Amino acid sequence: MISEHLRLCICLWKEIFSIVVLGGGERMSPCQVLYIDYGNSEIINRSEIVEIPENLQYPSVAKKYRLWGLRLPADQNLNMFDQGKTFLGSLVFEKAIKVRQKAKQKDDTILVQAECEKVDIGEEVAKAGFAEKYRSPGSTEDVEKREDAVQNQCKKMRAPAQLWVNKPGHALCNRPRVFLDPVAAPARNEVFAGNRMILTKDKTPASAPVLNRGLACVRDQNLAEENDIFEEEKGAHRKENLNLLRRQKELELEVEHLKGELQIINQEKEASRKRAEHLEETLHKYIGTKMRDLAANVKVLKEIRHAKKSAGFGEQLSQAIKLVTEGNITVPCSLEKLQKLWTEYDLAQEVIRLCENVDERDELITKRNEVQQNLYSVVKEFILEVDQLFICERSNMLQELSVSLEMIYGQVCEVNDSEEVFQQFLKWKCAKIEEFIDIRNHTDAALRILTDLFSSILKCFDLSSEAFSDIEEVPGNVDEALKEAELCICKELKTDLTEHDEKEKGIIKSAYSKVMQKVCQEQDLITVIQKTYLASVEFKKEAEQWLNRTPNSDNLLSIKKAVKSLKAQLRWKLTEKNNTEESDDYSELEITRIKEEIAALRNKLLQEIYREQEEYEKLAYLVQKWFPELPLLYPEAGILSYMNSGGLLSHSLERDLLDAEPMKKLSTKRPLVCSEIQDQKVLLKGYSVDVSSEAKVIERVAKYHRAWDQQKEKSSLLQLLFLLFCKSDPLVYLMVPYYPGASLTAVQADAPLTLEETLKVMKGVAQGLQTLHGANIVHGSLHGNNVFAVNRKQGIVGDFDFTKSEEQRAAADTMVIGTLSLVSPELKMGQPASPASDMYAYGCLLFWLCIQNQEFGIKEDGTPEVDAVGMDDKVKSLILNLFRCDRLTAEQVLRDDCFLLADAIPVPSQLGEEHEPPKEHDSEKTDEEEDAVNSEKNAVNPTQ
Secondary structure (H helix, E strand, O other): OHHHOOEOOOOOOHHHHHHHHOOOOOOOOOOOOEEEOOOOEEEOOHHHOOOOOHHHOOOOOOOOEEEOOEEOOOOOOHHHHHHHHHHHHHHHOOOOOEEEEEEEOOOOOEEEEEEEOOEEHHHHHHHOOOOEEOOOOOOHHHHHHHHHHHHHHHHHHHHHHHHHOOOOOOOOOOOOOOOOOOOOHHHHHHHHHOOOOOEOOOOOEOOHHHHHHHHHHHHHHHHHHHHHHHHHHHHHHHHHHHHHHHHHHHHHHHHHHHHHHHHHHHHHHHHHHHHHHHHHHHHHOHHHHHHHHHHHHHHHHHHHHHHOOOOOOOHHHHHHHHHHHOOOOOOOHHHHHHHHHHHHHHHHHHHHHHOOOHHHHHHHHHHHHHHHHHHHHHHHHHHHHHHOOOHHHHHHHHHHHHHHHHHHHOOOOOOOOOOHHHHHHHHHHHHHHHHHHHHHHHHHHHHHHHHHHHHHHHHHOOOOOOOOOOHHHOOOOHHHHHHHHHHHHHHHHHHHHOOOOHHHHHHHHHHHHHHHHHHHHHHHHHHHHHHHHHHHHHHHHHHHHHOOOOOOOHHHHHHHHHHHHHHHHHHHHHHHHHHHHHOOOOOHHHHHHHHHHHHHHHHHHHHHHHHHHHHHHHHHHHHHHOOOOHHHHOHHHOHHHHHHOOOOEEEEEEHHHOOOEEOOOOOOOOOEEEEEEOOEEEEEEEEEOOHHHHHHHHHHHHHHHHHHHHHHHHHOEOOOOEEEEOOOOOEEEEEEEOEEOOEHHHHHHHOOOOHHHHHHHHHHHHHHHHHHHHOOOOOOOOOOOOEEEEOOOEEEEOOOOOOOOHHHHHOOOOOEEOOEEOOOHHHHOOOOOOHHHHHHHHHHHHHHHHHOOOOOOEOOOOOEOOOOOOOOHHHHHHHHHHHOOOOOOHHHHHOOHHHHHHHHOOOOHHHHOOOOOOOOOOOOOOOOOHHHHHHOOEEOOOOO
């Protein structure tokens, strides 16, 4: 079939027609072209193959061709078939092909050998793997020999045929079988073409040429019949050869299969020989090996039994169940009553705190005292009851139990509140232990039998014994005893290490989760009891001091009286100093003496003011804890004013009594003076207030101070020392520690921070922001003049303008450093200030410290171009996260890798020493720099 063989696709170009197919012959009439592809054939118009001019369309141009000696593989798929067509087309495309005819089949398919220059196209197709070489039963040599034989026979028959062809009476009989040479056929046609036969109406030959012409036709018909017979014989031989070739291949495959089976038999034979050798070798030392393995297993079994591991099926969990079900802490009987009385007591205290009517005050106090007495009695009862519960021991035991169980069993699953979980576990454990004990007993029995056998055998081999022992008297079978002992030992060892199935795992997990649930419940109860116990002990201790007793403000008023006297003396001495300096008989010694007296009086005054602050703190504590009625009882003491200011407000300290030096260069809008109290330099910042704004300023100051007071120096906030008034001016002064030259602006102008110093300082700033944000305070004006680098290693967040709201502070002109705006994009769009806007300003400060003098660009949203600036990769990543819309919080910044690195970097020794304060820079400040005015080129000493 055509689909079983490769086909030759010849591009019908002008050169191919003239050289290969036509050989430059004469023109012929147009014809239809037969297109031959890789495996199929179909008759199509020649225009669908290639555009051929009309004058080149000839008959017999396209024929069926097949590459000689090739055939398609039986397992070739359609994809491979298409690739073969493409490959064959690439070999013959637009090339002159030399075609040599090898044979012709019955369906007019011509077997040819095609060559392009010296390349055999058929060989190239076979090498590419698209076909395989094939020699039909009638190979090329056979075909050529048969063709030669046919030609020779035709030559031999040619002469006799010419003799009898002209004889009359022999035209239609005794025709010899002649095989005509296909090459000689045209010549014969030319010979006979010259003779014409003319037929009459009665179909009789008109002349001799007509007879010759008829004889020629008969001869040609005979030759055609002989040729058909030859082709049939040729096909039969080919079919026979194909059958023989197929049988040959089947035999070859069978031989290969037998060879493979023989090889397998040889391999199995070799393996059997090796096994036999190994078995023989094993038999020689079987007893020794058997006894050595058995002894090793017995040794392991002894160790396991000694450690009591084998019997530990859920032993720890069983103990935990017993622990949480027996001896657990129960709710004290007095706890509920105590909690109820405590709620009633707190309510009574709150009612007194909110009372403004003096007439109702005494009645409320009496009722509170009754509740206080009852609470005191129940507190004592509760303390005695808890002391007998061994709370601490039980808590430690439960903590250790939960840790150990969690290490063994892992995560807890949900479980119901039924106690059946424990019963199910204990039932399973008992069954498991019984099973294991039974296995252990079998092991002991097997080893005992083996030991008895060995003892009996020893007697048979004891030459020193006078008694004669017969081996037949030895009871039992040693081999069976050894085997039984080995099996029992292995089973016990395996049982110790066997994992639980899913059902058993579920039982254990449920029991474990139930235990952990009870542990958590009891720990929660213990926590409540402990907190209540500690509060009760504190209450009992202080109640014994203040029960049936009300504190007074006599000590505070006495201190105030002493302060008032010292203030009068100080004013007198200040007046005396001024008069002496203005008198004509001016004396340096007198002035020095007066100054020393003024300094001594000022120190005494400050000491009394500190005593006054301590007394205020005691009274404030009593007001919050025990006696909320004290501000009502002693309004002249001003306790509420002190408490509302967070302990900062002092009416006894006045700005005129301090030896204050005006800071003229920095006081462009707000009064700013520097002073010294108890060898500490302080800065007094004045705020203009009226009746309506005074309360708001005090509230903001108190909120800031409470945030600092939670962690003190660890808060990384600027400490506020005092809040004081000025009698001569409507000003309130805020006193803060003063340390010049440590603001970021001043430090960078004098000696820029290194990367390590920057990270240490900015970590402290992040801590300060975390403290403020944790207290719901938005700084709003974080810039280079109120962020300080103390000793170049400790970052401090400075205070802000307490007369302005956070939105007003964020909109101030001071929110810029260099050419970089510290205002976040959302603030520019009109959104309110928030902790996120503080973190944006923080990111800008960090960026400014890290780039030093490098230039940078600004994006459309106002954020700086960070990627184009060279800096540490971790720091750059942190800054980018601070400039995003969903920027990091202060807490997240403190956990960043770059600050973890900063903790590992040792601080140079010179940084531990205090630096000499640099000279102040004479830079002009605008009136809008309210916060910068207060603290420019200044820093804080938080340890003071």
